[in-house]
Amino acid sequence: MRKIFNNIFYIFLCVFTLITIISLIFVILFITKEALPTFKEVSLMEFLFGRKWMPVEGISDNPGFGIFNFIAATIYVSILAMFIAVSIGLGAAIYLSCIASERLRTVMYPFIDLLAGIPSVVYGFVGLNVLVKIFLKAGVHTGNCVLAAAIVLSVMLLPYLVSSSSDTLLKNKELYLSAGNALGVEKWYTIASVILPASLKNILTAMILAIGRAMGETMAVMMVMGNANLFPHILGKGESIASVIALEMGTAVSGSTHFHALYASGLVLVVILLLINILIGMLRRKLVR
Amino acid sequence: MGETIKTEGLSVSYGKKSVLHNISLEFPKNRITSIIGPSGCGKTTLLMALDEMIKEIPDARVTGNIYIDDVNTEALSMEEIRRKVGLVFQKPVPFPFSVYDNLAYAPKYYGNHDKTSLNRIVIEKLQMVGLYDEIKDELKKSALKFSGGQQQRICIARALTAEPEVLLLDEPCSSLDVKSTAIIEETLLRLKEKYTIIIVTHNIAQAKRLSDKVVFLKDGLKIEEGDAKEFFRSPKEEETGEFLRGIYG
Ligand SMILES: Nc1ncnc2c1ncn2[C@@H]1O[C@H](COP(=O)(O)OP(=O)(O)OP(=O)(O)O)[C@@H](O)[C@H]1O
Ligand SMILES: [Mg+2]
Numbered sequence: 452m453r454k455i456f457n458n459i460f461y462i463f464l465c466v467f468t469l470i471t472i473i474s475l476i477f478v479i480l481f482i483t484k485e486a487l488p489t490f491k492e493v494s495l496m497e498f499l500f501g502r503k504w505m506p507v508e509g510i511s512d513n514p515g516f517g518i519f520n521f522i523a524a525t526i527y528v529s530i531l532a533m534f535i536a537v538s539i540g541l542g543a544a545i546y547l548s549c550i551a552s553e554r555l556r557t558v559m560y561p562f563i564d565l566l567a568g569i570p571s572v573v574y575g576f577v578g579l580n581v582l583v584k585i586f587l588k589a590g591v592h593t594g595n596c597v598l599a600a601a602i603v604l605s606v607m608l609l610p611y612l613v614s615s616s617s618d619t620l621l622k623n624k625e626l627y628l629s630a631g632n633a634l635g636v637e638k639w640y641t642i643a644s645v646i647l648p649a650s651l652k653n654i655l656t657a658m659i660l661a662i663g664r665a666m667g668e669t670m671a672v673m674m675v676m677g678n679a680n681l682f683p684h685i686l687g688k689g690e691s692i693a694s695v696i697a698l699e700m701g702t703a704v705s706g707s708t709h710f711h712a713l714y715a716s717g718l719v720l721v722v723i724l725l726l727i728n729i730l731i732g733m734l735r736r737k738l739v740r
Numbered sequence: 741m742g743e744t745i746k747t748e749g750l751s752v753s754y755g756k757k758s759v760l761h762n763i764s765l766e767f768p769k770n771r772i773t774s775i776i777g778p779s780g781c782g783k784t785t786l787l788m789a790l791d792e793m794i795k796e797i798p799d800a801r802v803t804g805n806i807y808i809d810d811v812n813t814e815a816l817s818m819e820e821i822r823r824k825v826g827l828v829f830q831k832p833v834p835f836p837f838s839v840y841d842n843l844a845y846a847p848k849y850y851g852n853h854d855k856t857s858l859n860r861i862v863i864e865k866l867q868m869v870g871l872y873d874e875i876k877d878e879l880k881k882s883a884l885k886f887s888g889g890q891q892q893r894i895c896i897a898r899a900l901t902a903e904p905e906v907l908l909l910d911e912p913c914s915s916l917d918v919k920s921t922a923i924i925e926e927t928l929l930r931l932k933e934k935y936t937i938i939i940v941t942h943n944i945a946q947a948k949r950l951s952d953k954v955v956f957l958k959d960g961l962k963i964e965e966g967d968a969k970e971f972f973r974s975p976k977e978e979e980t981g982e983f984l985r986g987i988y989g
Binding site for chain 1: 826846899
């Protein structure tokens, strides 16, 4: 009897796993199929490295489908955001796990989880009304810029980074801090030499997930980055791949090259994410033995 | 025959809860002293008081005196005390590094960066716990990949790298199988030539095999202490006898 149950359960799990994998493959296949017609019009090189994006036929005589600036902006803003979020987040996580009292922790954790639940429109809205205004006062033309987007994005990434890294740090602190104490070693030295390295693997995993979110994040970035087809500079405007797709998909004529080019941009985003995942995964394997 | 470490009127409380009452004990040099007693009687607390690990617990309060080599520990820094008194935990917690890095950790922290000297320390301490011949080709392997018994011996060796005089062990064998336990016991009997050893154990048979001296605690009070042979043959206090019989039966 139990055996039958086990088998049924096992089969269910297999089926669900299969469904997940198949739908993922299906999505990628679909995007690829819709993307391919683009390359009847432009070469892959032109598409990836071209800077001219004039997708609508009829408006200009020779349309252009180069998304290099969008790719650059996506990577630029994500890396900048990660840099801000990781440096602040790691500090906060170390504070929460290793210095804060048990009581402060129980107060802070739900608060951080709450931050993670705020929809991105709200972050974008606050960014637009606060950050962009500040940048405008500081002399940035219109106030919209890559740095503003990176800051908004990093605030959005923070809760997740903080809560997952402080979880592992706390676990490792409970494991190793007293072992260090027993050797007469100072707390900070144990944290830096044992607890942080021991947590690195999980922190890197959290970073993979966070950068995925950063690259795909559309709304908040779109609201503060200015959306101009320019090569990104820290105080200049830029437009991310996700923004292009969100802004133009609604008006692109179905079946036009413009329409297919947007799918192709989506495919590029997926490929970049995949590459970054592989890269961090390799780094993780190299660092952690 | 002197003692390396002794307590005088030691009392410990956690917040309002008083856990150890007025404990005066002497731990003879180069001997193994076992601390036995029912669960919750304060054995771990006593060990933690001896190397001041208890100061890491925010609401713990300690009164009374502890002397190491006749020096009141109040006159010593926390680091000095913890170097003189090594502590091995119930569950082995090697750092997630190689065996070599585990053993070189404390010496490096204390300023030794000389490669040959570090090599010598690592080899010497591993030999002391009888592990060197067993794993000498695997010193670069992660310490987490060894068996529980081997990990515990790595931890004992690591405690020795801080050059302590006293070694405290809190139920070091409770998560180990019979064979690993026997090896650790052998190791301790060998180590007592160089160190003063204090071991908390739940295993009366183990206390019998190892100890020169036994201390029996109950509800935070020292009920009885004495020479091991004497203690087990004819305990003076009724409660001790009950405890010993209770464990057997
Ligand atoms: N951090 C703490 N805060 C408050 N009370 C504590 C703390 N640690 C231990 N106690 C209490 O102190 C008493 C003695 O605990 P201790 O751990 O020293 O006992 P023990 O003899 O080692 O027990 P066991 O044999 O189960 O390990 C127990 O009643 C325990 O509940
Ligand atoms: Mg205990």
